[in-house]
Amino acid sequence: MRPLAYLLLTVSLIAGALAAATAYLAPLDALDETDLLDDNGDAKLTLSAPAGVIDPRAEPELAASITALHTELDAARKDPKPILLVRERPQVELPPIEPVETRPTGQQVLLARESVMPIGRGGDPLTPDLLAALKDAEVESVKVKSFDLMRWRFAALPGLLVFGLACAGLLAGAGLVRAAAKKEIDAHADQPSGAQESPEQAFEAIHAEVVALKQALPGLASDHERNAMIVDRLGVLQSEHIQAIIDARAPLIARLGLGGFAEFMDRFAAADRKINRAWSAAADEAFEEAMDALEAADALLPGAAEKLKPRS
């Protein structure tokens, strides 16, 4: 079930992302010249990216007409400073610079040769003339600044429909993943694998090791030996049994619920941190501190064990 769920999630995510990516595209076939202008005669839509290209060397006449259109669009923009109080700027008489003869480099020639001219520029208002020029060049859609649910198309389908289906797919995929996870945990609970340590076994092993360590330490001759034993045995404890509890997150949540799991981990982590402290102190040859931390861990572990039991 899991592969199917992940496949569904992946496909839905791709579909959703692609549909979202088309949100700002305005399909030109759906636009009518009469829809373009508002009551004041201003364009309703503004391009947010260049649209359509021509090769100015291959089509010089078309390039000239596009340039004229651009000039017209620029001129139509309203003067942003209708009451500009121009302060006289001091003008300096500067000698002309003698021109230097230059010729373009190969790279400049090549880049100029391969450059294209956009029909619509980013920031241009989509006027009827511009729309006509774009349609003549068989441009299918343009990227605009504003989003409109009614205009949103993904290929031939309504964008909202595709996005909605993608969301439904994600929802179904999430449901399948959850169901698969639950099934696996149930199966694991019915037939626990012999190779893997259960959280209870790991927890008991931790507690037993802490107690055994505390009992073994007085028998050693020096603090140095005691510290070395703490470092060695807690090192193994950390990498084996504690890791087994951390790895058992999913089955523990399934059994205890997220709240119960949080309660258990909250208490277990307090003991775990004391074990880490004991290790650090022992590594620093601070035996008393290591012993205090071990005692504290020992005192905290029963509280965690209580929370590991299923609630009645």
Add this chain to the structure above:
Amino acid sequence: MSDGPARRSRYREVTIASIIFGVIVGAIMNAAITYAGLKIGFTIVGSAIAAVLGFGVLRGLLRKGTILETNIGQTIASAVNTPNSGVIFTVPVLLLLGYQLRVGSLDFWLITLACVAGAILGGAFIVPLRKQMLDIERLRFPSATAVAAILKSPGAGPKKSIVLLVGILLSALIAAPAQLPQIKSPAELDALEGLVEEGRITRGDMLLTQQIDAWIEAEAAPEEVVAHGRLAEELIAAREANKPDVKRDLSAEEQRARADQVDILEQKVAHAADAGRAAIQRAIADPVDRSRIGAYPLELARRSADAAAGERPWSDLRAVAVGWAPTAPFGYADLQIRLPREVDPDAEPVDFAFNGKGATDEVLTERVDRDRDGRPDLLVTDEQVDVGRFLGLPAEMQLIFAIAPFALGAGYLTGRAGLLVLAGGVLAYLVINPVLFQAGWMPATVSDHQAANFGYGNINRPLGIGLLLGGALMGVVASLPAIREAFKSIAVASAGATQATRDELGLKVLVVAVIAALLLLFVAADFTGSRAINTICPVTDQKVESADYTTTYNGYTIAFADDEAKQAFLDASDADQELIAKTMSAHKKGMLSGLDPHLRAALIAIIGALWIWFAGIIIAQCTGMTDWSPISGMALLTVVLVMLLGGPGAVLGAVLIGAALCVAITCAADMMADLKTGYLVGAMPKRQQVVELICTGIGPLITMAVLLLIVATNEQKFGVPIGVGTDTVAPQAQALEAIITGVQGGEMPYALYGFGAALGALLGLGAFSGLGVLIGLSMYLPMIYISTYGIGCLINMGVSKVKGRRWAEEWGVPLAAGFIVGDAVLALGVNAIVLLRG
């Protein structure tokens, strides 16, 4: 039991030595990284470096540092260093927009206050979530795990220490050819041809260098260049004399004369620069070579003028800063691994012969020569390997690997979970962008090899931010039981109930932090809310030099150059006023514009505080799961949010709250990472939290002081405070400036954020609530780092399968930690050298 003296010695944890060490190391790193961040655009957290230094100083020199004492040292050092990224991502944008930051200005102190508050609040807000993220969720925090591995290495036995050391050395060896080429020095004349051939410098660089050498030899530069330098010096002096605080006491006529002088000199300098360039071009015989000479650095003109006046030796012109061609230590690009030549048989020949040895007039296909310089492109540059082009993938697919051992190490430490990040990157760069390109949904001006970059900026990033938001929201909802449990546990701690909970900082801290946050943000928002939104008079186009002539429009304060200009605006028709206001984006109201200014400031403060808390969770989750954090994305959203509330003209307030948030979330992530390290070495959370909260406020003060110093130097040296034309281009602030103008121009893709959020939230409904965050993060980040990071994850999985998980942890973690440390130490060293060389 003990064989030592009976009196028990205290186990060293929080000590004076560790505090002094942390503050000094943090301050040095903060200053160095602030400069480097403004120059190159990214910063280093520095915990790993501080941990290594901590061993050297506390254990090596002072001979008494314990693991936990060194941990406190690195905690403080990173707390002092970390806030710099939040400041330099945001505050410089004000300078780019024309605001002035001076010690005497209120704006400077408001922003500094906001950043200090942000640093403390970020840490305080995240304190209650420690239990949920570390104890319950067990987030990995790869770099924090690496720091713990470093701290534990002496106790873990000599073999592991050797593995860590091998990791550091290996990492430095791998990273050296990627980073050392940043250290530039003037090239030898006889090496110039070779450097052109390798593509290290252009032929134009070589020609200019040869000319400079000739000037040094002759002890004379073209008089046009010398004149340019003198005029530039005069202009800088005139600008200094024209500053409002300098000419405040002069008569109106004298003030006008100074402004006129600046105007005149600006025209003369522009003319002199053209004349200087023409003089250099004239000294070159070949007309094609002449067109290779572009605008030369202003520093060349200034030093030439000084040398001509006998104020410095002519040999000072032999410097990279003046345009002398640079050479650098060995880099991967020197391997010259290029694509095979592929001639376009249909293309008309172009004369490339003058470009260097081996170049011909044959035109190569764009597939192998994207920059059209007549040579096949490099597959391996100093910083990256283009595997996609090597494999012959379609150009619209991007598969590039950064040569970044830290990313490899972080990936290894994350392990299997990090594969989701790789999956998101593959989805974005190998599926979504190519499909959009092939379907014709990208602008026709975007060519196939530009599709990845266009997709990244216009689709992946906004969608990724949305996914992050939705994913994080779902993560918070899914974790509510765990958060409730964590809060319950901390509430018990406040009463000092048990051994376990006595180690925690209580909920009182959160309450104090919330109140402080609201108060400070309210003060900042209230002050900035009443300040003028413009620095240039909208009627005269002159710089506004006093706050005496203001009026209110649409809830904004607009300033004018003088009373006449103000009156002209007030007398204008409504339509004309709207057109004028449009130039400052004051024609649109914010959602809260209609409210009383104080009430508006209060609401912005409340929403800002809530946002800081939520963004802190997002950043801490991202860092915890992957080691990456989308700080700039969160800064962007904050600025957008405040501009939506206060109105698109309210830039100062938006940047101020953006700066506070940015600092807060970086400090939140740092606090959580330090607590993770502390957990792994058994530190007491309360002690770490207290020292971090006390010391973190120092960070923004240092960063702001360094920023002021840089601004003052730039103004003196280049005539502009920061950005293009200076040594500190502030790339992140430029990106934020683009966002601000985007909001003002109505170009923000809000729908993409929304759709992304929906997808992110739904992804989080499955078995793993962090899925939306991971996929969003991978779409937000550039592919080059994700791919290298993914390799690290795969190596971990492979090693675990072959050698077993315990072996992979025991030996792989110190090696991966070494990779992170080695890369970071080398980066800091390279930055320090670059900094010292000016």
